Amino acid sequence: DTGVSQNPRHKITKRGQNVTFRCDPISEHNRLYWYRQTLGQGPEFLTYFQNEAQLEKSRLLSDRFSAERPKGSFSTLEIQRTEQGDSAMYLCASSLRPRDPSGGANVLTFGAGSRLTVL
Amino acid sequence: QKEVEQNSGPLSVPEGAIASLNCTYSDRGSQSFFWYRQYSGKSPELIMFIYSNGDKEDGRFTAQLNKASQYVSLLIRDSQPSDSATYLCAVNSNAGGTSYGKLTFGQGTILTVHP
Numbered sequence: 001d002t003g004v005s006q007n008p009r010h011k012i013t014k015r016g017q018n019v020t021f022r023c024d025p026i027s028e029h030n031r032l033y034w035y036r037q038t039l040g041q042g043p044e045f046l047t048y049f050q051n052e053a054q055l056e057k058s059r060l061l062s063d064r065f066s067a068e069r070p071k072g073s074f075s076t077l078e079i080q081r082t083e084q085g086d087s088a089m090y091l092c093a094s095s096l097r098p099r100d101p102s103g104g105a106n107v108l109t110f111g112a113g114s115r116l117t118v119l
Numbered sequence: 120q121k122e123v124e125q126n127s128g129p130l131s132v133p134e135g136a137i138a139s140l141n142c143t144y145s146d147r148g149s150q151s152f153f154w155y156r157q158y159s160g161k162s163p164e165l166i167m168f169i170y171s172n173g174d175k176e177d178g179r180f181t182a183q184l185n186k187a188s189q190y191v192s193l194l195i196r197d198s199q200p201s202d203s204a205t206y207l208c209a210v211n212s213n214a215g216g217t218s219y220g221k222l223t224f225g226q227g228t229i230l231t232v233h234p
Contacts, residue, residue, distance in 0.1 A: 033221065042123075042207050042224035043163065055220055091162055097220075106151060106211055108222055110162040 004111035006092050012117045013082055021077045021114045025094030032075050033108060034067055035091040043091055049075060050097060082118045089113045120145050122223045123210050129229035138195040140228050142208030145189065152184055152191045153209040153222065163207055166193070198232040205229050 005024040013019050025032045031050050035043035046065065047057040051072040064082075069075040079086055093108040126141040140154075151170045155163035169175045169182040169191065181194040191210075195202055205227040212223040 031220065035224075040226070042209075042226045045221050045223060048221055050220070106220065106222065107153070107165055107168060108209075110164070113162050 004092055004094050004109055006090075006111040006114050008114060009112065010115050010117075012119065014119050015084060016081055018078060018080045019082055019116060020079075021090050021092075021116075022074060023077070023092030023094075023111060024074045025092070026109060027073075028096065029094035029109070030072070030097050031095045031106070032069055033093040033095070034075070034077050035093065037089045037091055037113075038087075046077070079116070082116075084118045087116055087118045089115050121225075122146060122212060123208055123225040125206075125208050125225035125228045127228070129231060131231045131233060132198050134198060134200060134232055134234050136198050136232075138198045138202065138230055138232070140193040140195075140206050140208075140230070142191045142193075142210075142225055143189055144191070144208075144210045144212075144223075146210065146212050146223075147186075147189065149210045149212055151211040152182070154180075154182060154193045155207040155209060155224075157205045157207055157227065159204075166206075195230075198230075200232050200234055203231050 007022045033048040034046040037043045045058050047067050049069040052069050064080045067077045091113045093110045095106050095108045123144050132138045153168045154166040156166050157163045167177045167182050169184045172184050175182045179196045183192045207227045208225040209222040
């Protein structure tokens with residue numbers, strides 16, 4: 001297992017175009033997360049899945065963003081009608097659901113990220 | 120009030136000194152606390168986590184947790200230039216949602232260790 005894999009690593013697009021990012025998590029991990037990070041800020045939560053179920057989506061997230069994890073393995077994050085403000089690093093992470101239902105030590109392992117530049 | 124706040128940086132320490140990084144959080148229901156390190160242009164990598172009050176040591180790193188004060192810190196002993204990075208505090212949180220399944224991150228503190 002080579003860890004969390006993200007593709008593409010870099011994407012440059014024009015405003016108004018749609019883009020899609022793919023994430024392949026660590027194989028035995030059942031949780032998958034998407035975060036967004038801009039320069040000088042910490043990662044901002046977007047959404048997460050447990051197996052194929054999307055359990056939570058940030059209320060701040062525009063309807064232009066959608067994520068899927070159809071078979072509980074890889075996930076895609078699509079951004080429609082991109083805007084310049086969407087320019088950021090999109091990070092995917094995966095984890096094992098902790099045994100402790102209160103949260104436990106939910107250790108996230110991050111991929112290298114997909115950097116989006118919207119012109 | 121931000122959900123997770125870290126002491127403003129950047130923090131600069133000489134090689135061999137102790138670096139102290141601080142973090143406060145707002146959700147009293149949070150139970151797990153994490154420190155990640157992020158080198159420039161790279162993704163975050165886990166240093167350590169803690170969920171019991173007190174200290175937890177791992178090599179040169181010590182995490183300290185005080186749930187009553189909603190405070191968590193990271194001490195780096197014998198700091199090395201290779202420790203120069205952004206340190207991110209993260210807390211499991213249900214803020215804005217219905218579960219504690221996600222981590223909420225602070226804005227990060229830039230640490231520079233100079234020879």
